Amino acid sequence: xxxxxxxxxxxxxxxxxxxxxxxxxxxxxxxxxxxxxxxxxxxxxxxxxxxxxxxxxxxxxxxxxxxxxxxxxxxxxxxxxxxxxxxxxxxxxxxxxxxxxxxxxxxxxxxxxxxxxxxxxxxxxxxxxxxxxxxxxxxxxxxxxxxxxxxxxxxxxxxxxxxxxxxxxxxxxxxxxxxxxxxxxxxxxxxxxxxxxxxxxxxxxxxxxxxxxxxxxxxxxxxxxxxxxxxxxxxxxxxxxxxxxxxxxxxxxxxxxxxxxxxxxxxxxxxxxxxxxxxxxxxxxxxxxxxxxxxxxxxxxxxxxxxxxxxxxxxxxxxxxxxxxxxxxxxxxxxxxxxxxxxxxxxxxxxxxxxxxxxxxxxxxxxxxxxxxxxxxxxxxxxxxxxxxxxxxxxxxxxxxxxxxxxxxxxxxxxxxxxxxxxxxxxxxxxxxxxxxxxxxxxxxxxxxxxxxxxx
Numbered sequence: 001x002x003x004x005x006x007x008x009x010x011x012x013x014x015x016x017x018x019x020x021x022x023x024x025x026x027x028x029x030x031x032x033x034x035x036x037x038x039x040x041x042x043x044x045x046x047x048x049x050x051x052x053x054x055x056x057x058x059x060x061x062x063x064x065x066x067x068x069x070x071x072x073x074x075x076x077x078x079x080x081x082x083x084x085x086x087x088x089x090x091x092x093x094x095x096x097x098x099x100x101x102x103x104x105x106x107x108x109x110x111x112x113x114x115x116x117x118x119x120x121x122x123x124x125x126x127x128x129x130x131x132x133x134x135x136x137x138x139x140x141x142x143x144x145x146x147x148x149x150x151x152x153x154x155x156x157x158x159x160x161x162x163x164x165x166x167x168x169x170x171x172x173x174x175x176x177x178x179x180x181x182x183x184x185x186x187x188x189x190x191x192x193x194x195x196x197x198x199x200x201x202x203x204x205x206x207x208x209x210x211x212x213x214x215x216x217x218x219x220x221x222x223x224x225x226x227x228x229x230x231x232x233x234x235x236x237x238x239x240x241x242x243x244x245x246x247x248x249x250x251x252x253x254x255x256x257x258x259x260x261x262x263x264x265x266x267x268x269x270x271x272x273x274x275x276x277x278x279x280x281x282x283x284x285x286x287x288x289x290x291x292x293x294x295x296x297x298x299x300x301x302x303x304x305x306x307x308x309x310x311x312x313x314x315x316x317x318x319x320x321x322x323x324x325x326x327x328x329x330x331x332x333x334x335x336x337x338x339x340x341x342x343x344x345x346x347x348x349x350x351x352x353x354x355x356x357x358x359x360x361x362x363x364x365x366x367x368x369x370x371x372x373x374x375x376x377x378x379x380x381x382x383x384x385x386x387x388x389x390x391x392x393x394x395x396x397x398x399x400x401x402x403x404x405x406x407x408x409x410x411x412x413x414x415x416x417x418x419x420x421x422x423x424x425x426x427x428x429x430x431x432x433x434x435x436x437x438x439x440x441x442x443x444x445x446x447x448x449x450x451x452x453x454x455x456x
Contacts, residue, residue, distance in 0.1 A: 017056035036074040101443040104410040107308040109432040136339040151348035152314040160286040169315040174301035180331040184324035193240035197417040199248040215419030222252040225261040232269040246279035249428035251386030263291040281305045281357045297321040305357040312344035367431040374444035377453040387432045392455040
């Protein structure tokens with residue numbers, strides 16, 4: 001029976017338990033499917049209150065380390081590797097080894113951290129001068145929500161979506177937006193279709209909502225229409241979650257013909273499409289929603305193309321799902337942080353958001369060119385620069401991320417993204433995570449020496 005040693009750990013007991021749990025999983029001391037002690041038993045062995053263990057297990061569930069099943073117990077998740085991106089022991093949470101370059105987190109590049117800080121200080125000073133901070137610690141007002149709807153509609157107009165403010169629902173980021181839409185469209189047990197390699201956020205939500213995910217085969221342009229048709233017929237699924245622009249983790253972007261084919265299948269099969277467009281402003285293709293307005297709900301945010309910590313997103317469209325979400329404001333509007341909304345609205349209104357997104361596009365293009373020159377097997381044809389790339393390592397390598405870590409690189413393994421198939425020996429590399437192009441060049445040189453190449 002697993003009993004953690006809490007000596008020398010976090011002074012807050014429940015966090016010390018979570019910290020020990022994360023380390024035990026990372027070391028292999030606890031393996032996927034292992035059953036953990038009951039709340040009462042672990043509390044007795046550690047000499048703490050049962051409520052302390054209950055809180056620790058709750059936090060570990062939130063961090064995607066474990067799963068509690070009523071009547072059965074608490075188990076280590078089979079996909080706990082995803083927790084490395086969010087948990088206490090991830091590369092972002094612990095000091096990196098000297099010389100380590102972190103390419104694991106999809107965050108916007110920064111032209112100059114000092115300039116970023118100065119821009120935020122200027123924004124806050126202006127908001128204070130305009131007395132916009134008076135309600136920063138309260139609930140969002142009706143006037144602020146109305147302003148956020150207009151700002152969101154303006155942002156989406158730059159993506160070619162002509163929507164009224166009433167078609168836009170502000171949220172505290174894209175993950176909350178996805179949660180709200182899934183709650184509106186699905187019941188526990190409903191099948192949901194996704195790309196066979198998909199982003200960790202949707203996997204976590206599916207576990208939390210008891211929604212079985214069915215991965216659909218993809219190629220260099222994203223989801224395959226014929227495979228989507230077969231999956232919809234075989235599973236009777238009514239919902240599909242897609243990332244048509246700069247898909248995470250592969251970087252695939254649907255061309256015009258592919259988007260048309262996917263829209264036709266969704267219409268014929270009666271699928272409700274949730275379009276995750278968080279990278280859309282970095283791409284040169286219009287949203288799928290333009291072809292399928294009656295059955296496509298757009299979810300997007302500012303965190304991937306403006307600023308990673310700017311937790312402002314929207315749910316948008318004219319689909320029934322948007323109307324269903326709008327009927328439950330407790331899941332979207334009530335959790336909004338007025339200060340965050342004020343900053344987002346200010347930047348959307350004065351052009352700062354578009355300017356920062358434009359700089360991101362230019363920087364991503366430059367970093368993508370570096371990657372194409374540095375690594376063999378580069379994609380044919382006209383490239384679509386992506387903030388993240390999908391690379392392969394020698395087939396005999398069973399732990400690609402571990403190999404990279406030993407070489408001073410933090411990357412994310414395929415297992416984090418795989419839904420239905422044995423994960424290939426591949427890694428996702430975030431080009432914008434490196435602090436500078438010089439750091440990225442050093443990282444790419446290390447990847448080249450390890451045998452990394454573009455994934456075919």
